[in-house]
Amino acid sequence: PVKEVTDVQTIKTTCAYCGVGCGIQATVSHSQRTVAVKGDPEHPANFGRLCSKGSALAETLDLSSRLLEPQIYGRTASWDDALTLVASKFQQVIEEHGPEAVAFYGSGQLLTEDYYVANKLMKGFLGSGNMDTNSRLCMSSSVSGHKRAFGSDTVPNCYEDYEHTDLIVLVGSNTAWCHPVSFQRIRQAKENNPNLKVVVIDPRKTDSCDIADLHVPVKVGSDVALFNGLLAYLYQENALDQDYINQHTEGFDQAIQAAQLDAFNVATVAEKCRLAPHVVEIFYRWFKETNKTLTLYSQGVNQSSSGSDKVNAIINCHLATGRIGKEGAGPFSLTGQPNAMGGREVGGLATQLAEHMEFSEQDRDIVQRFWQSDNVTDKPGLPAVDLFDAVANGKIKAIWIMATNPVVSLPNADKVKQALQQCEFVVVSDCVAHTDTLDLAHVKLPAAGWSEKDGTVTNSERRISRQRALLPLAGNAKPDWWIITQVARKMGFENAFPYETPADVFREHARFSGFENSPEQRLRSFNISGLAEITDEQYQSFPPTQWPIVSSDALQDINNFENTKRLFAEGGFFTPTRKAKFVAVEHRAPQNAPDADWPLILNTGRLRDQWHTMTRTGLSARLNQHKPEPFVEITPADAQANGLEQGQLALIESQWGKMLARVTVTDRIAQGEIFVPMHWTAQFSSHSRMGGVVNPVVDPVSFQPESKHTPVRISAFSAA
Numbered sequence: 001p002v003k004e005v006t007d008v009q010t011i012k013t014t015c016a017y018c019g020v021g022c023g024i025q026a027t028v029s030h031s032q033r034t035v036a037v038k039g040d041p042e043h044p045a046n047f048g049r050l051c052s053k054g055s056a057l058a059e060t061l062d063l064s065s066r067l068l069e070p071q072i073y074g075r076t077a078s079w080d081d082a083l084t085l086v087a088s089k090f091q092q093v094i095e096e097h098g099p100e101a102v103a104f105y106g107s108g109q110l111l112t113e114d115y116y117v118a119n120k121l122m123k124g125f126l127g128s129g130n131m132d133t134n135s136r137l138c139m140s141s142s143v144s145g146h147k148r149a150f151g152s153d154t155v156p157n158c159y160e161d162y163e164h165t166d167l168i169v170l171v172g173s174n175t176a177w178c179h180p181v182s183f184q185r186i187r188q189a190k191e192n193n194p195n196l197k198v199v200v201i202d203p204r205k206t207d208s209c210d211i212a213d214l215h216v217p218v219k220v221g222s223d224v225a226l227f228n229g230l231l232a233y234l235y236q237e238n239a240l241d242q243d244y245i246n247q248h249t250e251g252f253d254q255a256i257q258a259a260q261l262d263a264f265n266v267a268t269v270a271e272k273c274r275l276a277p278h279v280v281e282i283f284y285r286w287f288k289e290t291n292k293t294l295t296l297y298s299q300g301v302n303q304s305s306s307g308s309d310k311v312n313a314i315i316n317c318h319l320a321t322g323r324i325g326k327e328g329a330g331p332f333s334l335t336g337q338p339n340a341m342g343g344r345e346v347g348g349l350a351t352q353l354a355e356h357m358e359f360s361e362q363d364r365d366i367v368q369r370f371w372q373s374d375n376v377t378d379k380p381g382l383p384a385v386d387l388f389d390a391v392a393n394g395k396i397k398a399i400w401i402m403a404t405n406p407v408v409s410l411p412n413a414d415k416v417k418q419a420l421q422q423c424e425f426v427v428v429s430d431c432v433a434h435t436d437t438l439d440l441a442h443v444k445l446p447a448a449g450w451s452e453k454d455g456t457v458t459n460s461e462r463r464i465s466r467q468r469a470l471l472p473l474a475g476n477a478k479p480d481w482w483i484i485t486q487v488a489r490k491m492g493f494e495n496a497f498p499y500e501t502p503a504d505v506f507r508e509h510a511r512f513s514g515f516e517n518s519p520e521q522r523l524r525s526f527n528i529s530g531l532a533e534i535t536d537e538q539y540q541s542f543p544p545t546q547w548p549i550v551s552s553d554a555l556q557d558i559n560n561f562e563n564t565k566r567l568f569a570e571g572g573f574f575t576p577t578r579k580a581k582f583v584a585v586e587h588r589a590p591q592n593a594p595d596a597d598w599p600l601i602l603n604t605g606r607l608r609d610q611w612h613t614m615t616r617t618g619l620s621a622r623l624n625q626h627k628p629e630p631f632v633e634i635t636p637a638d639a640q641a642n643g644l645e646q647g648q649l650a651l652i653e654s655q656w657g658k659m660l661a662r663v664t665v666t667d668r669i670a671q672g673e674i675f676v677p678m679h680w681t682a683q684f685s686s687h688s689r690m691g692g693v694v695n696p697v698v699d700p701v702s703f704q705p706e707s708k709h710t711p712v713r714i715s716a717f718s719a720a
């Protein structure tokens with residue numbers, strides 16, 4: 001019998017946007033295809049709160065903006081024809097040019113199940129490592145920093161620590177705009193705890209400074225010197241936790257030697273970081289005196305040619321004081337995207353294999369046996385910037401881009417656009433009808449959007465939450481995991497891709513995470529093998545839960561499962577010795593220095609009310625009111641020196657490209673620096689893409705682009 005669907009239903013799901021991962025209670029009217037959203041009071045990430053973006057989700061569901069049918073070379077096609085063409089073309093390219101000639105480029109918008117299937121097909125069966133993601137632009141420096149220090153990509157702390165700490169240090173993180181619900185929690189914690197101090201380390205005086213007790217306007221790119229100086233200061237002040245260092249860490253001597261050479265005293269730090277000495281002194285003293293210190297960091301740290309070193313400089317200070325994985329104390333990377341973390345878990349970066357495994361012989365052997373494939377790649381693929389360079393120089397001849405818009409978001413974006421224009425075969429799956437990237441695709445595949453997707457995401461605190469389908473699939477759209485599964489089957493891998501539901505994929509992923517994952521075999525931090533036997537019903541009602549989840553007892557009463565809130569307070573790292581590693585780092589200036597031709601530094605970032613390239617938030621009239629057009633922040637002195645006035649249109653040029661933006665004169669930015677938001681696309685105007693200007697320099701360890709530092713010049717725009 002057909003189960004009757006009540007017209008109005010309340011369904012719990014998770015927000016589509018940032019890495020806070022807020023729970024949502026959606027009230028759905030099926031007959032009218034309408035959704036009303038409010039914060040889920042029971043979700044541990046937000047306890048009922050939502051920000052402007054999350055609360056406007058229902059305003060982005062209009063079908064008029066959607067891609068509703070597959071298209072081949074601009075013509076509507078059947079799914080069967082589109083999938084057959086994708087499968088045969090990828091197969092043909094591999095036969096003629098080898099597996100390195102194909103690539104997938106995914107997104108932190110994909111669900112974990114989508115990511116798992118894509119990664120399995122590319123790395124496990126097509127035999128290429130070329131599966132990278134826009135998470136490379138977001139947090140890959142944190143991944144590298146975690147792996148170097150902890151032996152694994154593991155976040156030690158949780159959001160609850162906001163309410164237990166006495167000092168919050170925000171580094172390169174405009175939390176007020178980029179993780180607004182976390183910011184609301186911090187503001188509330190500050191009201192409840194008069195001892196709680198907030199330090200904001202950021203070259204710009206952002207809205208996060210509204211609750212700051214101290215703003216440290218550090219020079220762009222000098223964070224390593226600041227934290228090396230802090231380590232040296234703590235050492236000189238005898239403020240280290242020697243027991244923790246001795247019992248649970250290695251490499252302290254080299255790290256302190258490097259720190260002292262780099263930043264011996266406050267005066268040296270003040271000079272390198274362009275700070276007033278008393279500001280440095282206050283920050284260092286507060287850190288020294290406050291056991292419960294939480295350091296939150298995001299893109300201002302990660303998006304740098306020394307991003308991995310910055311992460312390790314921060315972690316070094318926490319290891320040296322034993323302030324890690326403790327209530328209210330630890331280093332805490334805030335991920336930008338809703339499922340950047342889930343992608344990392346399955347191996348969605350080109351520099352990972354699968355399930356927190358690398359490309360060693362031992363790991364590859366485990367993966368081959370689990371997937372029962374003899375074609376698992378034995379080497380990393382190309383990370384984002386290199387991957388699109390390979391498209392540009394013709395080495396990659398077929399690329400499939402999923403749920404992201406690299407023609408806008410990647411650095412040197414004009415080159416990315418040209419690369420796709422001349423590429424032999426471009427497939428794009430997306431939920432909307434037009435993006436700058438989708439418009440270049442030979443095959444367009446309509447993917448399920450938020451409100452139709454069904455699967456899991458993991459937020460910054462290792463918490464797996466369900467995104468649930470609220471509405472039927474729009475038009476002929478399909479879930480990403482389904483689309484990739486059909487292509488895999490058409491390529492001859494029916495047995496390895498038997499999935500009929502996202503729960504099928506999740507069970508395999510959970511089983512794999514525990515496969516030979518033990519101290520006797522090889523210890524990996526990510527382990528949810530306790531969920532390997534999850535039933536469809538349990539998957540449907542799965543509550544937000546933090547990994548690791550190792551015991552199958554979890555499924556007996558998952559609602560009362562005791563989450564692992566924190567890790568590493570008593571050591572137990574995932575290195576061979578089970579000890580954390582200090583990483584000796586030294587300050588390196590950003591790779592491209594300003595000069596007479598390019599005298600200003602371009603800094604970039606997000607706005608409060610927009611998400612990525614505005615494909616969804618741009619649909620909300622309310623959200624568009626906040627900042628209706630691209631703008632550039634510049635100091636009064638720099639504006640005057642360059643002949644610019646408030647409200648004028650300015651031309652920003654770099655060696656890589658140019659863009660137009662409206663001048664906003666402000667003293668919230670340092671002289672010599674300008675700031676533009678990242679969101680606008682060519683659909684707004686032909687010169688509104690920030691990515692066209694940004695330099696393609698990357699961190700040598702994480703391969704994350706240096707989006708916060710590009711030498712540029714600026715002038716008044718004249719249409720003539």
Ligand code: SF4
Pocket residue numbers: 015016017018019020021022046049050051052053054055179180181182
């Ligand atoms: Fe969504 Fe992030 Fe806002 Fe929460 S804070 S509602 S996850 S955008």
